[in-house]
Amino acid sequence: MRALAEFIMRGRMQATLVVVGSAALPLLFWLSAAAGCLVLLRRGLSDALSILVWALLPALGWWYFGDPRTLLVLLGSLGLALLLRAGQSWTRVLLCSVAVGLVYGLVLGSVFREPIAALVAELQKLMPQALGGLHQQLSVDEQTRLNALLAPVLTGLLAALLQVVSLLCLILGRYWQAALYNPGGFGREFRALRLPPALALLLLAGMLLGPNLGAQAAMLTPLCSVPLAFAGLALIHGLVADGRLARFWLVGLYVTLLLFMQLIYPLLVVFAIVDSLIDFRGRLARKNGAGPANGEG
Template identity: 65%
Template sequence: MRPIADFIMRGRVQATLVVAGCAALPLLFWLSAAAGCLVLLRRGSDASSVLGLGLLSGLVSWHFTQDPAGLLVLLGAWSLALMLRAGHSWNRILLGSVAVGLLCAVCVGTVFSSAVEPLAKAFADVLPQAMGEVYQSFSADQKAAFGALMVPLTIISIAFSSQVLSVLCLILGRYWQAMLYNPGGFGREFRAIRIPRKVALSLLAIMCLAPFFGTYTLILSPLCSVPLVFAALALIHGLVAQKKLAGFWLVGVYVTLLPFMQLLGPLLVVLAIVDSLIDFRGRLASKDADNANGEG
């Protein structure tokens, strides 16, 4: 990944080529978003022309593909990069990602509504096959209710994925910046992420109560889980570094997480909340200091 970062920061032309060129390609919009984050974090307001051309390229791509995902991720990642550039902590960045997810949902439901209906119809067509005999046992009213949920669930899915990808692109851009100009800096930043107790409990309360206030407030549950999931991953990274464990532990975590996210996601949320109450890293650091005997 370093050669890509080196090429992006070689000059304005190279940065524009990556940001604008990748934004025009549906499968590489994430690289455009990460490259834009790198340029913005490093150059500040000087990156405006590069980001402007990247945004224009993203608009052109949306016009031809009618897929809003790339444009939403570009705007979301660069908005979070502006917060990070302004000196906000990663805790605030992750909380800001909830607002990014909500704005994405509003945009998808209004500006990009034409792209939602075909996806919702495709999900509705697949639903009987996915649920099998269970779906066939439903009454006509229950089937109609499931059909009515397709559009809201599609909006929630797009907004949630846009939020997660925005955070991941910012992480990649920050990692590139640290690799080029501050080796090891991003690792220290990420491992220090810990959601404060009141904030973590507030997020948990919103996640639990949101489904009771209607279909569209249901979106708050997955969006509010994102900061806690990333905080749990930061905790795992911090414990591995603190105990000087081998890197394969982290590889094992991510290899397990990707296919079983639906099962492990709630466990990570719980882990982050418990850490906000107990502070595992702080307790282990204190314990190690108390046990220091001057050897090694």
């Protein structure tokens, strides 16, 4: 991957080839967004525009054929990269990713209205079997409200997936930038990520109270969980780097996350919330007598 990053930064023509070519190829839109983030983070918006504007052509072409993902991820990740280049913290970037996810949800809800409606209809048929006797205990109004939440929640899940992809593209671009110009810098930056208690509780409130604010606000539940999940990953990476956990746990985390995402993902969210309140890494550093800079200046 470092060789690819070196090729991208070799010149304008090479960067354009990767950014535009990846956007034009199926299932490689993430590489286009990551390469665009690298160029933007290193060279700034004015120099990157002459490259990124060409990537809009294949992205708009994919939208014309009914697939908005390329354009959404490209613009979303570049917008977050602008914040990061402007000196905003990863905490602010993660919070802004929720707003990006809301935009994704509105667009996906419009473009994929019919497929989502068809999927909701199938889920409504399976709901009595899935819930068993619990579904029969619900009143008519409660069943109606439950059915009304299906479409927004599904749309929110799709938007949250693109939100995750956008953040991963930004992370890959930042990793490339550090590998080329500041080795080890991204690792220290990511491992230091910890959400303030007020922000973590705000995101938790968005997850739990979103469906009570209206059917469309149910999209907030998956969208607000994404920053917490990334903060949970940063916590595990930080504990491994400090020697509190063996590297085996980090490998096991990603393997189980791929195989049992429905179980591990909520645990990451819980870890992030608890860490925001307790600050595991800070407590361990103070217990060991480390200074506030933790030896990193």
